[in-house]
Amino acid sequence: MNLIKIFRLKSHAGLFLILLVYLGITGYTSWQSSLGNGPDEMAHFLYARFLHKAGYLPFSVEDRQVAGYKSDQPPLYAALVAALFRGGTLDAPPFVKLTYKVPRRHLVTDAGIDEVRVNSPQVLATEDPLAGEILFWRFGRWLSTLFGALMIGIIYSLALQVFGDFAQPRRWALAATASVAFIPTFIYISGVFSYESLVGLWLALYLWVAVRLLKKPEPAWLYLLAGLFIGLAMVTKLSALPAPLSLVALVLIVGYRAGWPKWRYLTRLALSGLGVFFTAGWWFILIQLKLNKVAESGWVAGLIQPILGDGSDTASLEAAYILSGGQIGSNIEFAVQATLWDWAEYLFRTFWSLRLKGPEIIFISLWLISGLIVLGLIRVWRQEPKARLWLGFLLFHTALFFGLPLIRFITTQLVNVAGQGHHILFPAMGAFAVFITWGLSKGWPAWPRRPWWAGLVLGLALLSWNITAQVIQGFQPAHRPLPxxxxxxxxxxxxxxxxxxxxxxxxxxxxxxxxxxxxxxxxxxxxxxxxxxxxxxxxxxxxxxxxxxxxxxxxxxxxxxxxxxxxxxxxxxxxxxxxxxxxxxxxxxxxxxxxxxxxxxxxxxxxxxxxxxxxxxxxxxxxxxxxxxxxxxxxxxFHLWQTGQPVGPAAVFGSRSTVQITADPGDTLTLIGPDQAEHTPRKGGRANPCVCD
Structure with a gap:
């Protein structure tokens, strides 16, 4: 029996290799990236820190101010970080130096850039040890990375089911997994303090159950399980709210293919809804009971207020303004009108790479590859009628998560807010793994005997991009640590x-x-x-x-x-x-x-x-x-000096930097400042110091 288990493990050695590489490169990226460098990372930290220290959900206005602007979001990820952390107290140093609501810390200038201040919410990097709040932040990142690893494993299992009837199904599954596991955006977001990988994990588990049901519409408890996973996603992040529509579509498709009577449709929908309610309903009920403004604003605006109208972000305020007829939220005046193409291009770029830099030829290549994927999926749809079931359901599931970003763009015109590709990648990553590998096998049939090879090549290319940009060139922290x-x-x-x-x-x-x-x-x-x-x-x-x-x-x-x-x-x-x-x-x-x-x-x-x-x-x-x-x-x-070393005339000095000049005693030096006024430095032997204020 043990030999059989070992044999089965060896047959999935490729998955373990992908996981090992993922953990290595994500861990390296996370360690090198400054705290607070990820999207809304500071807000996630504040929320989790509040839950860890207070031990209850923030329902009052005062508590939400302490818990940060993400405290209007469902609490599952922050609660898991708070509950699982066992690294000591957060009431003693070292503390994280947040610029959030601390004007004195805004006096710190950015690394090496003249006159650029830290005016947005950021974290000042210090030389403190890995303990206290700093360890807590790192722990939140480690959990995010762990959820990403679990997500990769589920996607592999999902692909095994989708490609189960193909020749060499494990290699198809391996190619599908590799094609998404090394996307730079996935690597980066999985390494920061964020709930995205946990949302992706729940929805990948849901897709795994959905594929099981599409293959065989029983047993009934799987519908309850699918609802549980959808509910867990919803209680992790509000952007999962469209996911129940995918669940409804799943029941309708399965029932139509199986020829169900009406009562069976109703029972399966009821089981699915019960699962959603069991895992997510409690939070929505609790937040409405505690924070609704029905008495002040009426039913519509009063029920929307606790979720969208609390001022957490610009897009939410605009959406609340529209849905409530102007009673709550705010109407935004746009200085620059962005186009739908601007939104689509930004979405595409950040889908593949949110922060990782690269030459433009990489993105041109990704546009071409995406075109091949779409062409290949069209061929699959036309040539393989049985595949339409998989593609139709997965396409519908994916399209649901384009809706909210598009609505946010239309209502706000903020491309950098509404066009972040990771909001699409994580909820539908399992579907993208199938699309990429299956589409490339038909769109680029260079290996007819190994059609799965194209997906694997793309995964290796993405991995090479990560290694080249992050390891060889070095993924430098956003801010040098302060002494x-x-x-x-x-x-x-x-x-x-x-x-x-x-x-x-x-x-x-x-x-x-x-x-x-x-x-x-x-x-x-x-x-x-x-x-x-x-x-x-x-x-x-x-x-x-x-x-x-x-x-x-x-x-x-x-x-x-x-x-x-x-x-x-x-x-x-x-x-x-x-x-x-x-x-x-x-x-x-x-x-x-x-x-x-x-x-x-x-x-x-x-x-x-x-x-x-x-x-x-x-x-x-x-x-x-x-x-x-x-x-x-x-x-x-004469010579210019900077931090104890001679530098050339092209040296860059930041605000308030010390500029030292050494020259012969008899020389007269004149400095011309930004105001074009001439200054003669104070002389003392060969050293002529001044401070650039």
Missing amino acids: VRTTPPVAPPSAHPLGLDFGPKSLMGYELKGLTSEQGCCQANYPALGVYLYWQAKEAAPEDYRTVVSLVDSQDSSRTVWVGHAANGRFPNRAWEPGDNVREEAWLPLVGLPAGHYTLKLEVWGQQGPLTLPGGSTFTLGPVELTAVPPAPLATP
């Missing part, structure tokens, strides 16, 4: 401990980078001395203080100076919050300085001058012995 932690330690053990009180912040320690010994400087690959300052924020800062670090010679003359803000301008003091542990990196170019004894000094400047300490405004950090002077990096009269 801040919300958990201990304030400074590493190697830092020199301090306790300097500068009012809103305290300097807890410092560390020198590039030393050859305790005080000797510097290593050959360090053209600048690195000074790491470890701060702890005690209260909200009233202004953005500038840190001044100087290397002073024996004559008390500053020979090289750093003037700047934390994270090279990306993380100014006003963005710091009480409890933040911030590492500020200052760099002091050493090119051209004579060997000898120097002293490292520190000042903190505000708008009214330097902040004072008990012993004055300047603090001596410690001695530095310059023993090995780095050679000049380039044979030019």
Whole structure:
């Protein structure tokens, strides 16, 4: 018996390979992608976090404000994340730094882009460990990836049923599975905090039951099971609301083919409806009992209000406005009129790739492949009358999920909201697997003995696209981590401990980078001395203080100076919050300085001058012995420096970035700013520092 089981497992080895590759590439993509980078990911996190901490559904206005704008959606995915998480408390650091409703965090500038602020709801990446809210967010992503893997397995089983009468059915099923498992949009969305893969799983299970019933209209309990899966999809996401129409069509098709009497139609529909009601009815009843506005707005508007009219998104408000006759919601004025073609093109592109970049030739090829699929399906319809049953039902099921995006586009004209292809891909992914493989086998009959091969080739091509773009080129995070932690330690053990009180912040320690010994400087690959300052924020800062670090010679003359803000301008003091542990990196170019004894000094400047300490405004950090002077990096009269390295004249500096220039002592430099005004930098030996504000 065990040998038989092993043999059966080996016969599905291709599926296990697909799952292994899927888990690897999705896990990598998810890990590399910054938190909050996925569509509405922050809202899903807020909803799940509320359920985990509060332990009940958000029905009051106050609770929904805390739970975020997705709290009007059905709760199943968020509830599963909240219930299954066992990674510790969410009431202690580290906390996720959301810009949502925290204006102070909007002061943080984006990675390397001048004057671009984080004004939309995003997450500030920090150096905190994988614990607390950060671990909770990652756990939500892992569950999404797991649901995607289960979805792949169900689609494989579904394809085995559809192609069960074909020669080599397992290879047909393998090709069908591969053709959708490596679609970049599926990989990306399955790796973020989102309910899409769970919705796709329930509807894939429903299609699996539907195919069973299309083959054999009994037993009766399968209709109940089909309804249960539809209801689970509806209680996961409201966009599954059209799915019951697919269930009705299934019963009508099965009954017509079997020649049922009317009473059997009614009993099967009743069983299906009971399944939907059992898994989804409770939520719709509960939300209407708790949140309906019938007394204030009448029956229609009052029942729509809890679902569509609470202000969660623009499209919902517009739909509520239309359905209620203008009583609730809002009417949107469009600055730009988009066309139906704009919507269709955006939908097509995001169906295949939501975020993954690629040359235009890839999308042109996908248009051609899609044309071959459609041509092949037409040939299947004409040449194989028995196939019309499968195609007709699957086409109807798929068409249902085009309806809501189309209505949203018509009512809002927002292509980027109403044309997101993953809203079509996930609910009908099982159907697309059949369409792609069957259509390509007829539309591109290059392998008459192995017609399933075209679907497998497409899957391998999509996998290659993923690997090339995400692994070889690197899938870079949307935002570089800020040098801040919300958990201990304030400074590493190697830092020199301090306790300097500068009012809103305290300097807890410092560390020198590039030393050859305790005080000797510097290593050959360090053209600048690195000074790491470890701060702890005690209260909200009233202004953005500038840190001044100087290397002073024996004559008390500053020979090289750093003037700047934390994270090279990306993380100014006003963005710091009480409890933040911030590492500020200052760099002091050493090119051209004579060997000898120097002293490292520190000042903190505000708008009214330097902040004072008990012993004055300047603090001596410690001695530095310059023993090995780095050679000049380039044979030019002056050099630009950025974070301790020389850069070319085409270097890009962000808002509030520190710009350092080294030049010969007798040279006069003139800087021309964006206002076209000329400025002469303050000179101190060879270092001429300024801060771009």
